[in-house]
Amino acid sequence: MNTTSAGPAIEAIGLSKQFNTVHAVSDLSFTVPTGSITGFIGPNGSGKTTTLRMLLGLIAPTSGSSTVAGVPFAALPQPARTVGAVLDSLSLHPNRTALGHLLVYSAAIGVTDERARHVLALVGLEQAARQRAGTFSLGMRQRLALATALLGDPRILVLDEPANGLDPEGIAWLRDFLRAFAESGRTVLVSSHILREVEQIVDRLVIVNRGSLVYQGGIEDLRRSHSARVLVAASDPARLALALGAEGLTDAQVLPDGRLAVRGAAEQTVAGIAAAADVKIFGSTIEQVDLEQVFLSMTAGQYAAQHYGPPLSQQYGTDPFGGPR
Numbered sequence: 001m002n003t004t005s006a007g008p009a010i011e012a013i014g015l016s017k018q019f020n021t022v023h024a025v026s027d028l029s030f031t032v033p034t035g036s037i038t039g040f041i042g043p044n045g046s047g048k049t050t051t052l053r054m055l056l057g058l059i060a061p062t063s064g065s066s067t068v069a070g071v072p073f074a075a076l077p078q079p080a081r082t083v084g085a086v087l088d089s090l091s092l093h094p095n096r097t098a099l100g101h102l103l104v105y106s107a108a109i110g111v112t113d114e115r116a117r118h119v120l121a122l123v124g125l126e127q128a129a130r131q132r133a134g135t136f137s138l139g140m141r142q143r144l145a146l147a148t149a150l151l152g153d154p155r156i157l158v159l160d161e162p163a164n165g166l167d168p169e170g171i172a173w174l175r176d177f178l179r180a181f182a183e184s185g186r187t188v189l190v191s192s193h194i195l196r197e198v199e200q201i202v203d204r205l206v207i208v209n210r211g212s213l214v215y216q217g218g219i220e221d222l223r224r225s226h227s228a229r230v231l232v233a234a235s236d237p238a239r240l241a242l243a244l245g246a247e248g249l250t251d252a253q254v255l256p257d258g259r260l261a262v263r264g265a266a267e268q269t270v271a272g273i274a275a276a277a278d279v280k281i282f283g284s285t286i287e288q289v290d291l292e293q294v295f296l297s298m299t300a301g302q303y304a305a306q307h308y309g310p311p312l313s314q315q316y317g318t319d320p321f322g323g324p325r
């Protein structure tokens with residue numbers, strides 16, 4: 001993570017958006033630190049796209065404000081050179097080639113044709129440069145959309161559900177790509193309604209539910225804050241539960257497989273109490289925290305399950321995202 005930059009790459013300050021009677025976003029504040037890959041997670045309809053559209057100046061908030069690279073989006077002198085975004089599925093002329101599509105955009109934002117070829121290679125589409133977009137798979141369309149967002153050599157990428165429709169290989173490719181992008185000191189804000197899909201990609205999370213913030217912080221902090229349980233196979237689980245309760249450890253539950261699940265105590269503590277109560281322990285393990293479950297409990301189960309290509313080429317050196325403009 002880049003620690004040299006003073007301010008956050010993106011900041012939302014009390015953003016709200018109402019569409020008639022629908023409160024799509026309610027008093028939402030969060031920051032996206034420079035150099036981070038921040039996951040913007042929430043169930044379908046929780047206001048993610050609406051928030052991203054406000055951050056990018058596409059719709060006005062009902063109240064609140066936001067900054068990108070320290071200023072409101074509208075005040076950015078050359079927005080495409082600061083922030084690249086993929087919000088909607090890319091509208092492509094079916095007869096236009098991948099390169100042809102990029103050349104239209106490169107002309108519009110004033111970057112060279114060489115830059116267009118460079119970004120095409122960055123997303124692994126150089127072989128498809130002369131292929132017509134009408135023949136593209138969903139994964140190829142996603143890559144071309146990403147290439148379009150990269151044209152201005154932006155420091156910040158905003159991606160709305162980029163994993164949607166990608167196969168596991170595509171998701172792995174995206175993860176490597178975004179990591180390399182962030183390692184070059186740049187910032188990514190990536191939305192998803194499936195935490196598991198971006199769990200391996202992001203280092204920070206902003207979780208929303210019904211338009212409101214429910215969590216922001218490090219992904220590891222979230223894992224740690226949900227204390228794991230000690231699962232104990234014991235000769236007499238009921239007796240052990242009683243002995244634990246007498247020591248103030250009242251959160252102990254017998255699982256269907258007969259093990260006792262104990263929250264709030266270390267394995268050694270449980271073993272000590274068991275020995276004192278004359279209960280034999282045949283084995284114990286620490287339960288892994290399932291972040292998806294944590295997310296589900298935070299968002300009251302409003303969620304639909306779902307699911308993502310080759311690693312980013314190393315051929316462009318330490319900052320492959322720079323290159324020609």
Ligand SMILES: Nc1ncnc2c1ncn2[C@@H]1O[C@H](COP(=O)(O)OP(=O)(O)OP(=O)(O)O)[C@@H](O)[C@H]1O
Binds near residue numbers: 023044047048
């Ligand atoms: N232009 C609009 N007019 C009316 N209601 C809207 C509009 N845009 C969004 N909404 C509503 O606002 C709420 C939030 O929608 P939004 O698309 O921001 O959520 P989301 O988290 O991005 O969901 P998804 O993952 O399904 O795209 C929803 O109830 C949606 O129906």
